[in-house]
Amino acid sequence: xxxxAVIIFREVLEAALIIGLILxxxxxxxxxxxxxxxxxxxxxxxxxxxxxxxxxxxPLAEGMGVELLNASILLAAVVMLSWHLVWMKKHSYAISHHxxxxxxxxxxxxxxxxxxxxxxxxxxxREGSEVVLxxxxxxxxxxxxxxxxxxxxxxxxxxxxxxVVVYFGLVRVPLASLFRLSGWLIMLLTAGLAAQASSFxxxxxxxxxxxxxxxxxxxxxxxxxxxxQFLHILVGYVAxxxxxxxxxxxxxxxxxxxxxxLVANPPSQRVVATSAASLLLGFVFxxxxxxxxxxxxxxxxxxxxxxxxxxxxxxxxxxxxxGKNSNEKMKFEAGxxxxxxxxxxxxxxxxxxxxxxxxxxxxxWENIFQLTEQGEYxxxxxxxxxxxxxxxxxxxxxxxxxxxxxKSVGKYVNTANLVLVRQxxxxxxxxxxxxxxxxxxxxxSKRFEPGIEIYGxxxxxxxxxPSAQQDxxxxxxMSGVLTSTHRGKWRYELGYLFGTSQAAPDGTLKFNLEYExxx
Amino acid sequence: MQTMYxxxxxxxxxxxxxxxxxPAAAIETVRMSIKDHTFQPAEITIPANxxxxxxxxxxxxxxxxxxxxxxxxxxxxxxxxxxxIFIGPLDAGSYEFYGEFNPKTAxxxxxxx
Numbered sequence: 001x002x003x004x005a006v007i008i009f010r011e012v013l014e015a016a017l018i019i020g021l022i023l024x025x026x027x028x029x030x031x032x033x034x035x036x037x038x039x040x041x042x043x044x045x046x047x048x049x050x051x052x053x054x055x056x057x058x059p060l061a062e063g064m065g066v067e068l069l070n071a072s073i074l075l076a077a078v079v080m081l082s083w084h085l086v087w088m089k090k091h092s093y094a095i096s097h098h099x100x101x102x103x104x105x106x107x108x109x110x111x112x113x114x115x116x117x118x119x120x121x122x123x124x125x126r127e128g129s130e131v132v133l134x135x136x137x138x139x140x141x142x143x144x145x146x147x148x149x150x151x152x153x154x155x156x157x158x159x160x161x162x163x164v165v166v167y168f169g170l171v172r173v174p175l176a177s178l179f180r181l182s183g184w185l186i187m188l189l190t191a192g193l194a195a196q197a198s199s200f201x202x203x204x205x206x207x208x209x210x211x212x213x214x215x216x217x218x219x220x221x222x223x224x225x226x227x228x229q230f231l232h233i234l235v236g237y238v239a240x241x242x243x244x245x246x247x248x249x250x251x252x253x254x255x256x257x258x259x260x261x262l263v264a265n266p267p268s269q270r271v272v273a274t275s276a277a278s279l280l281l282g283f284v285f286x287x288x289x290x291x292x293x294x295x296x297x298x299x300x301x302x303x304x305x306x307x308x309x310x311x312x313x314x315x316x317x318x319x320x321x322x323g324k325n326s327n328e329k330m331k332f333e334a335g336x337x338x339x340x341x342x343x344x345x346x347x348x349x350x351x352x353x354x355x356x357x358x359x360x361x362x363x364x365w366e367n368i369f370q371l372t373e374q375g376e377y378x379x380x381x382x383x384x385x386x387x388x389x390x391x392x393x394x395x396x397x398x399x400x401x402x403x404x405x406x407k408s409v410g411k412y413v414n415t416a417n418l419v420l421v422r423q424x425x426x427x428x429x430x431x432x433x434x435x436x437x438x439x440x441x442x443x444x445s446k447r448f449e450p451g452i453e454i455y456g457x458x459x460x461x462x463x464x465x466p467s468a469q470q471d472x473x474x475x476x477x478m479s480g481v482l483t484s485t486h487r488g489k490w491r492y493e494l495g496y497l498f499g500t501s502q503a504a505p506d507g508t509l510k511f512n513l514e515y516e517x518x519x
Numbered sequence: 520m521q522t523m524y525x526x527x528x529x530x531x532x533x534x535x536x537x538x539x540x541x542p543a544a545a546i547e548t549v550r551m552s553i554k555d556h557t558f559q560p561a562e563i564t565i566p567a568n569x570x571x572x573x574x575x576x577x578x579x580x581x582x583x584x585x586x587x588x589x590x591x592x593x594x595x596x597x598x599x600x601x602x603x604i605f606i607g608p609l610d611a612g613s614y615e616f617y618g619e620f621n622p623k624t625a626x627x628x629x630x631x632x
Contacts (some may be wrong), residue, residue, distance in 0.1 A: 063603030137581035355568045
């Protein structure tokens with residue numbers, strides 16, 4: 001009896017915490033009680049139906065019906081919760097800008113109230129159907145009705161109690177600060193649910209895992225412990241996360257923050273359309289193309305104070321040799337010009353592993369230091385320092401330093417990077433390798449800057465590799481501004497590099513998309 | 520709200536059809552059963568970097584939930600039914616799993632070589 005109580009407690013906990021949180025946040029909306037009960041009734045009813053029709057759903061989609069259903073329920077909740085967050089932001093924007101019409105609608109609670117019923121219903125639906133099946137199975141297995149009832153009620157009661165504790169904990173917080181606090185709480189909860197949905201989609205073989213285990217903190221805090229489970233539900237804690245879970249978690253937060261920013265700073269239709277188109281282009285490139293080993297980017301020694309940057313870089317290679325063909329690499333990073341001399345950014349890398357599977361492989365911290373003022377001397381000089389933490393088995397950390405040189409002659413801009421790379425930590429080879437990169441571009445217009453880029457990896461300092469084993473690539477590149485407003489601008493870069501040494505792949509396609517804005 | 524529901528339904532539908540469109544490749548199948556709240560066999564060996572179809576038949580009357588943090592899988596298997604779980608491609612190693620409803624008795628591991 002106690003065993004079944006514990007299991008039911010676990011299954012009920014998620015729904016109870018979500019409901020507790022939502023109730024606390026929406027406590028100022030009049031007439032919500034009806035919707036809360038509608039949500040609970042709908043969720044419980046749906047759970048029973050789901051349990052009854054489980055045998056019918058399970059074989060769908062080649063036996064992955066339940067996974068798809070779970071992912072769909074979770075994603076629906078993610079959409080609803082994100083919508084709720086964006087709505088709350090709009091609400092506070094409307095109040096602060098005295099938009100009366102908007103404000104009165106909110107006082108009536110028209111817009112947000114029915115969503116409460118849906119969120120609560122969805123929270124109960126998924127785990128609820130498992131509780132029903134579990135109790136069903138126990139009764140079929142001959143467990144007495146009394147024992148079943150007490151076990152079930154005990155678990156339900158304990159789970160609900162946890163929800164009540166969360167509710168009363170949050171209700172004590174004054175509404176104004178609760179709005180801010182709960183906004184963050186709901187955002188992390190939503191990101192956690194999205195990551196959970198991605199896990200189901202991996203199980204259904206629709207999404208790639210991108211690394212089975214990026215880290216393991218199960219010794220430190222097990223997901224099975226009470227605290228671990230609380231954190232799993234509330235902030236999406238996972239002891240052994242897959243790469244995709246990490247990516248989806250961070251991506252969800254990014255998208256919600258972007259939407260919240262957009263409702264508070266509404267942009268013009270044209271900007272929305274172009275931004276959406278560029279993002280789409282980026283994703284199509286990422287997923288449709290088979291994307292490269294080394295990262296091909298030229299760094300300029302100039303730092304722009306107060307400028308923030310979001311960047312996505314993708315590479316893929318082409319070669320008749322399978323080992324050098326379609327080596328893909330993608331980098332996602334966010335950076336900021338702290339002052340006029342220092343630009344810093346942090347990023348993550350997804351790349352093919354030895355078995356041509358995408359894997360979240362590294363997290364890195366990049367820094368660019370502008371050492372001379374632009375035009376102060378014959379050549380502009382800067383320094384670059386990067387520390388990269390490698391994830392996964394057999395990986396090592398990496399320190400990369402670059403000397404950045406740039407010289408403008410009329411409309412031609414010449415940039416050279418001299419690079420030293422050294423592996424550090426476990427599995428590190430004790431070599432320091434030398435690499436170089438060169439770009440000459442012609443500023444035809446802001447939107448179109450054609451140029452040529454050259455990259456080379458020579459080998460260990462003092463022990464250059466035989467020329468056939470060195471990696472040299474050269475090719476045309478075009479870059480420029482896709483669209484810009486007073487708020488920010490989208491920059492693109494597209495290039496194709498030909499391999500000029502035996503070790504280099506025949507072709508490398510590179511594509512970068514960048515959004516620059518001022519905070 | 521109206522348009523949002525529509526979008527939601529459309530996206531759910533898209534995910535569903537995507538699953539059907541996925542090609543069914545020839546995949547090695549490993550069978551396992553649940554009997555008296557234990558996995559039989561409790562240890563299976565599969566090749567590294569290969570996707571494997573795990574076919575689990577629950578011979579008990581009560582349901583069981585196959586769960587593994589290491590494999591990132593959780594799947595409910597009602598009494599006297601069979602369910603499919605795809606695992607891999609995985610790196611070599613040992614991956615533990617258990618039955619959530621009977622964690623004391625239902626334990627096992629996947630050895631990847």
